[in-house]
Amino acid sequence: MKIKRRxxxxxxAVLNLLTNKAKAMSQDSIEKNINVxxxxxxxxxxxxxxxxxxxLHRIVAEDxxxxxxxxxxxxxxxxxxxxxxxxxxxxxxxxxxxFEVQFSLEKGYSVESxxxxxxxxxxxxx
Numbered sequence: 001m002k003i004k005r006r007x008x009x010x011x012x013a014v015l016n017l018l019t020n021k022a023k024a025m026s027q028d029s030i031e032k033n034i035n036v037x038x039x040x041x042x043x044x045x046x047x048x049x050x051x052x053x054x055x056l057h058r059i060v061a062e063d064x065x066x067x068x069x070x071x072x073x074x075x076x077x078x079x080x081x082x083x084x085x086x087x088x089x090x091x092x093x094x095x096x097x098x099f100e101v102q103f104s105l106e107k108g109y110s111v112e113s114x115x116x117x118x119x120x121x122x123x124x125x126x
Contacts, residue, residue, distance in 0.1 A: 005049065010038045014046045015055070015070070024059050024067035024085070024094035059085050059094055060115050067094050088122035095122070 013036045018025060025033070031043055038046075047068050050056040059067040084097040094117070101116050 005053070009036055010042050011046050011050075013038065014043060015050070018056065018068065018070045022070075024069035026065055026067050030068070059117060061087055061094070061117055062119055069094070069096065083116070085117045086122065087117055087119045088125055089119060090121050090125040093122060093124075 013034055014030060017030060017034055021033070027040070027043055027047060030047075031038075031040060034043070047056065047058075051058050051068070056068045056070055059069060061067060084099050084101060085094055086097055087094045097118070101114050103111075103114075105111065
């Protein structure tokens with residue numbers, strides 16, 4: 001049985017920010033750009049809950065920093081969580097790319113998550 005989660009001002013503010021920015025953001029960036037008074041721990045809990053519920057996905061960059069995104073492009077293109085991301089080293093934008101990751105494993109392995117990030121200069125900064 002799935003428990004229905006109640007909507008809170010904190011959840012609404014985080015989701016609105018990520019939806020309106022339309023790009024992946026780190027927790028620090030969310031904290032700086034949020035328009036309501038929410039502490040760091042609450043933001044962290046909200047982000048993790050949204051990831052658990054499939055509302056956001058978590059992108060871990062090569063430096064270990066976590067970014068969170070509402071992936072509208074992924075929904076439109078019916079992408080799974082197994083797709084590539086691109087991080088621009090100039091403007092620091094992270095975006096979803098419409099390419100699914102293809103891989104094969106020996107029998108007995110079970111994939112729970114995939115994190116594929118390409119790093120370079122985006123087309124807007126080139």
